[in-house]
Amino acid sequence: xxxxxxxxxxxxxxxxxxxxxxxxxxxxxxxxxxxxxxxxxxxxxxxxxxxxxxxxxxxxxxxxxxxxxxxxxxxxxxxxxxxxxxxxxxxxxxxxxxxxxxxxxxxxxxxxxxxxxxxxxxxxxxxxxxxxxxxx
Numbered sequence: 001x002x003x004x005x006x007x008x009x010x011x012x013x014x015x016x017x018x019x020x021x022x023x024x025x026x027x028x029x030x031x032x033x034x035x036x037x038x039x040x041x042x043x044x045x046x047x048x049x050x051x052x053x054x055x056x057x058x059x060x061x062x063x064x065x066x067x068x069x070x071x072x073x074x075x076x077x078x079x080x081x082x083x084x085x086x087x088x089x090x091x092x093x094x095x096x097x098x099x100x101x102x103x104x105x106x107x108x109x110x111x112x113x114x115x116x117x118x119x120x121x122x123x124x125x126x127x128x129x130x131x132x133x134x135x136x
Contacts, residue, residue, distance in 0.1 A: 001034060001075065002026040006042075007085040018096070020087045028079040033072035034104060036115070036129075037083065039064045067127045068102050068113040080105045095119035 007022040028034070040055040040063040054061035086099040101114040115127065 001032050002029050002081065007039065007083075008087055018087075018089055022083075022085040024083050024085065026081045026083065028075045028077055028081070031076045032074075034075050034081065035069050035072040036065055036067040037100060037102070039066060064117075065129075066098070066100050066115050066117060067129045068100060068115055069104070069111060070113075070128060073104055073106065073111050075104070075106055079107070090119035092119070 003026065005022075005024045005026065007024060008020055010016060038055075040053075041059075041061040042051050042053050043061075044051040052059060052061075055063055082103045082105070084101045086101075087096050088099070089095070090097045097119055098117040099114070100116070102112070104111040104113070
């Protein structure tokens with residue numbers, strides 16, 4: 001529903017930053033309902049070569065949906081979603097935990113939401129969307 005932006009970058013030929021923060025702004029390009037954010041891998045191996053885009057080509061890389069709001073919010077063209085996407089090391093010091101917070105500005109009001117995707121989680125069904133997808 002908006003353009004895409006980079007929220008996590010790994011440069012294996014340079015400094016590998018295991019903890020990162022991306023503060024991004026997405027402008028809604030078409031009307032609809034927003035309830036979360038879709039993330040996916042884009043992998044650039046050689047500068048002269050087209051990147052692998054896991055959303056648009058067949059690959060083994062999964063796209064990950066991060067729910068942001070409890071219920072869908074109607075949006076129109078020009079509404080803005082400001083996101084802070086934070087990557088930190090989990091308690092084991094190896095795997096990442098992801099934290100997302102967002103502020104969706106519509107013509108009517110400002111909607112705030114957040115979501116954390118932890119490597120080790122007490123509840124994998126903590127959000128209503130996951131309870132619906134994975135009933136007990």
